[in-house]
Amino acid sequence: MHYYQLISHVVDSLLKDIQEFKNLTNVSVKEAYETLLATVLDGVYGRKVIALQNPVLNKISEKTHRIFEILAEILNRGLYGLSICDALREVIDIVTLYPNRSHVIVCDALAIHDILLLSYEFEARIRPIFAVNPGGKTKTYEYMIKQCPIFRGTLIREVDEPSLTMIARIVAQIIGASSEKYDEFDRCIHSSQIKDFQGLVTLLYQALEKLLIKVKIHLNAGFTVLMLADHGYDINLTNYALYHRWSPRAGPSLSILAPLLVIK
Numbered sequence: 001m002h003y004y005q006l007i008s009h010v011v012d013s014l015l016k017d018i019q020e021f022k023n024l025t026n027v028s029v030k031e032a033y034e035t036l037l038a039t040v041l042d043g044v045y046g047r048k049v050i051a052l053q054n055p056v057l058n059k060i061s062e063k064t065h066r067i068f069e070i071l072a073e074i075l076n077r078g079l080y081g082l083s084i085c086d087a088l089r090e091v092i093d094i095v096t097l098y099p100n101r102s103h104v105i106v107c108d109a110l111a112i113h114d115i116l117l118l119s120y121e122f123e124a125r126i127r128p129i130f131a132v133n134p135g136g137k138t139k140t141y142e143y144m145i146k147q148c149p150i151f152r153g154t155l156i157r158e159v160d161e162p163s164l165t166m167i168a169r170i171v172a173q174i175i176g177a178s179s180e181k182y183d184e185f186d187r188c189i190h191s192s193q194i195k196d197f198q199g200l201v202t203l204l205y206q207a208l209e210k211l212l213i214k215v216k217i218h219l220n221a222g223f224t225v226l227m228l229a230d231h232g233y234d235i236n237l238t239n240y241a242l243y244h245r246w247s248p249r250a251g252p253s254l255s256i257l258a259p260l261l262v263i264k
């Protein structure tokens with residue numbers, strides 16, 4: 001089986017666990033986010049910031065861990081080359097299946113725990129795909145995406161350093177959609193407000209809530225939303241500061257996962 005199929009397989013089963021978690025709990029969306037974030041930190045970094053009391057959370061943690069094991073294999077074997085282009089092709093194919101108008105949102109940074117909350121909110125309406133951005137940086141993404149066959153004959157190919165705004169605009173042009181860039185998460189990365197885990201949850205949830213509102217407005221107006229992100233972000237567990245980069249000597253990284261998703 002292809003590595004990306006392996007990841008998709010784990011992600012599909014992860015989404016079922018998220019629905020189970022939602023059915024079992026009766027908490028606010030922000031509390032759900034706090035729990036999901038803590039679960040991902042447990043799965044990826046092996047750090048328990050809060051006790052995971054619900055058995056379904058242990059399943060979610062194990063599956064997140066599994067995704068990062070598969071990613072380590074992908075990186076060790078240098079197989080990430082085409083992943084962003086393949087993933088982009090796949091989400092564009094999904095979007096064009098629907099007769100609705102679409103809206104493209106390109107996020108500067110969006111991590112797996114954010115996607116888990118989107119799946120908690122939008123349930124079966126969401127189809128996430130994860131690509132690998134091996135450097136975990138915007139530049140790496142812009143460089144990689146520029147090479148995608150889908151952009152043949154477009155302006156992106158001619159520009160040395162296409163910006164995320166330009167990428168959003170050109171993807172939108174290809175599928176006849178409107179577009180915008182969302183950079184609240186990148187702002188969180190440069191924030192100095194974080195003092196502890198609660199502060200981290202509050203800051204990230206504010207960014208996510210604004211994104212949720214944007215998505216809901218478009219869904220209510222009959223749009224399909226195509227969301228692309230250039231990379232995730234990592235959390236320094238000593239001071240809860242956020243950063244996004246990855247080097248081959250470093251441990252597991254959230255930054256290297258670039259999520260792409262369709263919400264209908």
Ligand SMILES: [Zn+2]
Binds near residue numbers: 230
């Ligand atoms: Zn970025």
